[in-house]
Amino acid sequence: MNQTGNLSAQLDEAGRLRHLLRLQGLSRTFITELLDRATAFQTEVGKPPARDNVLRGRTVANLFFEPSTRTRASFELAAKRLSADVLNLDVNMSSRTKGESLLDTIYTLQAMQVDVFVVRDASAGIPEYITENVIPQVSVLNAGEADVSHPTQGLLDLMTIREVKGTIDGLTVTIIGDIAHSRVARSLSEGLTIMGNNELRLVSPDGLSADPTLYPGAILTSDIDGAVEGADVVMALRIQRERIKEKANLMTGMDYHRDFGLTEARLRLAKPDAIVMHPGPMNRDVEIAGAVADGPQSVITQQVHNGVAVRMAVLAAVTESRQK
Amino acid sequence: MNQTGNLSAQLDEAGRLRHLLRLQGLSRTFITELLDRATAFQTEVGKPPARDNVLRGRTVANLFFEPSTRTRASFELAAKRLSADVLNLDVNMSSRTKGESLLDTIYTLQAMQVDVFVVRDASAGIPEYITENVIPQVSVLNAGEADVSHPTQGLLDLMTIREVKGTIDGLTVTIIGDIAHSRVARSLSEGLTIMGNNELRLVSPDGLSADPTLYPGAILTSDIDGAVEGADVVMALRIQRERIKEKANLMTGMDYHRDFGLTEARLRLAKPDAIVMHPGPMNRDVEIAGAVADGPQSVITQQVHNGVAVRMAVLAAVTESRQK
Amino acid sequence: MNQTGNLSAQLDEAGRLRHLLRLQGLSRTFITELLDRATAFQTEVGKPPARDNVLRGRTVANLFFEPSTRTRASFELAAKRLSADVLNLDVNMSSRTKGESLLDTIYTLQAMQVDVFVVRDASAGIPEYITENVIPQVSVLNAGEADVSHPTQGLLDLMTIREVKGTIDGLTVTIIGDIAHSRVARSLSEGLTIMGNNELRLVSPDGLSADPTLYPGAILTSDIDGAVEGADVVMALRIQRERIKEKANLMTGMDYHRDFGLTEARLRLAKPDAIVMHPGPMNRDVEIAGAVADGPQSVITQQVHNGVAVRMAVLAAVTESRQK
Numbered sequence: 001m002n003q004t005g006n007l008s009a010q011l012d013e014a015g016r017l018r019h020l021l022r023l024q025g026l027s028r029t030f031i032t033e034l035l036d037r038a039t040a041f042q043t044e045v046g047k048p049p050a051r052d053n054v055l056r057g058r059t060v061a062n063l064f065f066e067p068s069t070r071t072r073a074s075f076e077l078a079a080k081r082l083s084a085d086v087l088n089l090d091v092n093m094s095s096r097t098k099g100e101s102l103l104d105t106i107y108t109l110q111a112m113q114v115d116v117f118v119v120r121d122a123s124a125g126i127p128e129y130i131t132e133n134v135i136p137q138v139s140v141l142n143a144g145e146a147d148v149s150h151p152t153q154g155l156l157d158l159m160t161i162r163e164v165k166g167t168i169d170g171l172t173v174t175i176i177g178d179i180a181h182s183r184v185a186r187s188l189s190e191g192l193t194i195m196g197n198n199e200l201r202l203v204s205p206d207g208l209s210a211d212p213t214l215y216p217g218a219i220l221t222s223d224i225d226g227a228v229e230g231a232d233v234v235m236a237l238r239i240q241r242e243r244i245k246e247k248a249n250l251m252t253g254m255d256y257h258r259d260f261g262l263t264e265a266r267l268r269l270a271k272p273d274a275i276v277m278h279p280g281p282m283n284r285d286v287e288i289a290g291a292v293a294d295g296p297q298s299v300i301t302q303q304v305h306n307g308v309a310v311r312m313a314v315l316a317a318v319t320e321s322r323q324k
Numbered sequence: 325m326n327q328t329g330n331l332s333a334q335l336d337e338a339g340r341l342r343h344l345l346r347l348q349g350l351s352r353t354f355i356t357e358l359l360d361r362a363t364a365f366q367t368e369v370g371k372p373p374a375r376d377n378v379l380r381g382r383t384v385a386n387l388f389f390e391p392s393t394r395t396r397a398s399f400e401l402a403a404k405r406l407s408a409d410v411l412n413l414d415v416n417m418s419s420r421t422k423g424e425s426l427l428d429t430i431y432t433l434q435a436m437q438v439d440v441f442v443v444r445d446a447s448a449g450i451p452e453y454i455t456e457n458v459i460p461q462v463s464v465l466n467a468g469e470a471d472v473s474h475p476t477q478g479l480l481d482l483m484t485i486r487e488v489k490g491t492i493d494g495l496t497v498t499i500i501g502d503i504a505h506s507r508v509a510r511s512l513s514e515g516l517t518i519m520g521n522n523e524l525r526l527v528s529p530d531g532l533s534a535d536p537t538l539y540p541g542a543i544l545t546s547d548i549d550g551a552v553e554g555a556d557v558v559m560a561l562r563i564q565r566e567r568i569k570e571k572a573n574l575m576t577g578m579d580y581h582r583d584f585g586l587t588e589a590r591l592r593l594a595k596p597d598a599i600v601m602h603p604g605p606m607n608r609d610v611e612i613a614g615a616v617a618d619g620p621q622s623v624i625t626q627q628v629h630n631g632v633a634v635r636m637a638v639l640a641a642v643t644e645s646r647q648k
Numbered sequence: 649m650n651q652t653g654n655l656s657a658q659l660d661e662a663g664r665l666r667h668l669l670r671l672q673g674l675s676r677t678f679i680t681e682l683l684d685r686a687t688a689f690q691t692e693v694g695k696p697p698a699r700d701n702v703l704r705g706r707t708v709a710n711l712f713f714e715p716s717t718r719t720r721a722s723f724e725l726a727a728k729r730l731s732a733d734v735l736n737l738d739v740n741m742s743s744r745t746k747g748e749s750l751l752d753t754i755y756t757l758q759a760m761q762v763d764v765f766v767v768r769d770a771s772a773g774i775p776e777y778i779t780e781n782v783i784p785q786v787s788v789l790n791a792g793e794a795d796v797s798h799p800t801q802g803l804l805d806l807m808t809i810r811e812v813k814g815t816i817d818g819l820t821v822t823i824i825g826d827i828a829h830s831r832v833a834r835s836l837s838e839g840l841t842i843m844g845n846n847e848l849r850l851v852s853p854d855g856l857s858a859d860p861t862l863y864p865g866a867i868l869t870s871d872i873d874g875a876v877e878g879a880d881v882v883m884a885l886r887i888q889r890e891r892i893k894e895k896a897n898l899m900t901g902m903d904y905h906r907d908f909g910l911t912e913a914r915l916r917l918a919k920p921d922a923i924v925m926h927p928g929p930m931n932r933d934v935e936i937a938g939a940v941a942d943g944p945q946s947v948i949t950q951q952v953h954n955g956v957a958v959r960m961a962v963l964a965a966v967t968e969s970r971q972k
Contacts, residue, residue, distance in 0.1 A: 046459060046461035047461075058696070069413060069415065087725065107952075108718050112725055162441060241902075303431050375705055397737065401761075629759040
């Protein structure tokens with residue numbers, strides 16, 4: 001399993017989306033069209049959601065090897081609103097037999113004429129490994145892969161930025177938190193690089209800083225105030241309490257909220273029209289103040305809302321690319 | 325979270341059902357119309373169930389924080405037979421972070437355009453707390469709340485009584501068992517008070533008797549034979565073996581079936597045309613004799629049957645009230 | 649619960665399929681028509697699956713008391729592709745209260761107008777016990793019963809053999825592995841006896857050999873090479889590592905793959921056009937060499953593929969038999 005591998009497999013010979021593994025490798029035009037399509041699937045909260053028959057008769061299998069409520073619900077609703085049949089499979093596999101059982105599971109579901117696999121896994125390389133083993137009529141969508149990639153999250157973040165800012169070019173974007181383990185930061189970073197000339201600032205406590213080779217051109221810092229100053233977009237990442245404990249030697253005496261939390265005071269350092277994002281689920285008053293999460297600059301529920309539309313767009317795109 | 329709170333939020337300004345938290349506060353006319361609607365959704369067992377498109381394009385999320393097979397299946401089938409998309413979410417949350425995570429979950433699902441939350445929780449006040457935090461286009465249905473309320477169970481019990489007795493007025497209704505912890509008794513009691521001039525007799529072992537302030541006008545007793553005598557309706561409640569054990573000091577030497585079980589001999593004390601009810605699941609030959617549960621006076625499967633129709637009526641009602 | 653019991657209950661008075669418990673008792677004509685129907689539901693992998701409205705408005709409950717990913721997914725997709733509403737219920741019951749709770753669950757779901765119960769259970773007799781207690785409008789399908797019966801697996805095996813061999817008559821079929829505990833071997837054996845004059849060879853290590861009274865006419869042996877020689881069909885059964893350990897005294901010093909694995913060398917002893925089958929999930933390089941499982945003679949994914957079509961045929965058949 002090669003986690004950097006040849007991602008050209010994402011597109012078919014006609015340049016259409018066959019699988020979605022990472023944003024890297026997709027063109028600006030391609031992503032723009034995908035976001036346009038997602039926007040067309042968007043209806044106001046409180047109004048009935050958009051529906052379409054494009055997946056009528058198709059089967060989408062949610063294959064989650066890592067638990068998830070939000071992302072799975074988002075994919076499930078996206079698929080159902082496109083009239084697909086949905087199969088939910090929460091699979092627990094011991095790591096010892098995983099590689100072998102995984103393929104067996106894929107071959108089995110493929111033989112049952114599953115059309116799309118939505119895969120979440122805690123190990124790097126699994127979604128790509130699956131793409132290498134499926135038949136040409138099957139698509140694989142990465143729904144979260146270790147600390148490597150979460151492309152539909154990246155797309156929904158881009159969609160939300162574009163919606164509010166009117167552009168994804170020339171922006172200063174600050175991401176705060178456990179960058180070292182964040183597939184959300186990875187995918188958003190890839191997207192921002194493709195979409196325009198954006199400045200990316202990555203803020204983390206020393207023990208949780210990014211591998212700089214994975215973020216070419218980005219500013220890596222532990223100076224949160226400096227990094228928030230003048231930003232157009234500020235995203236706080238979920239911090240896992242276990243991880244702080246684990247890094248206790250690096251963070252002795254640290255009060256995470258005081259030192260790395262997105263507080264109201266800190267947000268005032270950003271541009272007055274800056275927007276606040278979070279991939280969820282949130283620890284209020286840990287990485288983000290409750291007042292900021294619920295405040296007027298927050299677009300956090302808009303991210304969730306856009307997530308369903310983005311997943312509908314991706315499901316529709318891969319389904320069309322498989323039709324001959 | 326205020327468990328007695330202002331329940332007027334159940335109805336919108338036009339008097340239509342917005343949320344369903346408790347029966348208390350609903351009018352006799354309102355409940356009658358709801359039961360009429362449920363009756364219209366009823367088809368004979370063995371015939372295809374009623375179907376309707378009233379929830380086409382709508383999304384119902386079953387948010388069960390307490391496990392349940394029967395009630396969840398009943399709501400799931402009701403929603404599907406009205407053509408809704410159904411999302412099943414079994415959520416385990418530690419109590420420490422629950423309040424916070426709960427709202428996060430609700431906001432997330434609401435942003436995904438879920439229309440109706442069906443909520444079951446072991447803590448009092450949760451369904452109402454959710455109603456206070458959702459947007460106007462969302463409805464919340466209480467599917468079982470601690471020992472406080474189970475309104476669709478109350479409605480299906482009323483529907484069953486009306487169906488067999490022809491009225492819900494002037495009846496003597498005896499409920500036997502762990503009244504202290506019974507949301508079923510609470511909701512039926514509220515319903516009987518609204519629907520007519522009924523006599524309610526609550527029978528329990530001393531350690532499990534009701535708080536009299538919660539059952540104004542009811543007769544509280546441990547004299548089971550006296551309470552069954554002349555009754556039109558006799559309902560046995562599930563007794564949890566754990567609870568008997570826990571109250572061992574109060575019930576030393578007690579044989580529950582002998583002392584508080586609904587036996588054939590005891591049932592003969594009721595009116596000859598008395599009906600036997602149980603909310604399920606049953607412990608046969610503990611709180612109810614198998615022969616009574618399966619006997620000619622039992623309407624227990626009819627209760628289950630009516631449950632789907634009642635939930636269809638409630639889902640249809642709240643959906644209409646949200647349409648502008 | 650009588651596990652041999654009167655299976656005539658499988659057919660209604662008009663000879664149509666009412667329940668499916670075992671293949672034994674069905675006629676050659678009947679099975680042929682069922683396989684023809686399944687074949688009509690078959691579309692090529694990579695093409696959209698067959699769909700039909702024959703279960704529109706019907707409810708199928710998957711009642712799995714034993715975990716299963718593949719069989720449940722297969723039944724779920726079969727039911728959805730016939731337009732049924734599907735209810736998934738994974739039920740854990742302690743053995744002590746099982747008999748009682750089981751009926752309670754069945755009565756409850758029946759009252760909710762479930763039309764078909766798909767039942768998997770680790771105890772013998774449970775599916776038949778359920779058929780004895782349901783109303784005439786309900787059908788029960790056995791989806792795996794202890795070591796006794798797995799009739800839809802038997803049908804999909806027959807379908808696959810017929811598809812590739814053109815007949816199910818005059819064949820030599822060798823099954824290798826833990827025959828003693830295999831419901832797959834039991835059902836295939838019943839099917840082969842009904843369908844023609846076939847020779848069945850059952851190979852197992854001594855501790856895991858079949859009860860000969862259950863396989864009249866079959867050859868029971870531990871001589872794997874002799875049993876594979878000249879075979880038309882070779883099926884390897886999953887061997888559970890726990891079981892090998894448990895029988896350690898009988899199998900001391902045994903290397904399962906060397907002694908009882910279906911290797912490439914062994915397969916060369918069979919007819920040149922022999923096919924290789926496995927009910928899955930496989931332990932590659934334990935009971936079957938990876939190269940054999942993925943080789944040109946393997947029809948293992950075809951078995952899975954046919955499984956959905958067979959289950960659609962069975963669901964359609966029982967639904968028609970219940971229509972008056």
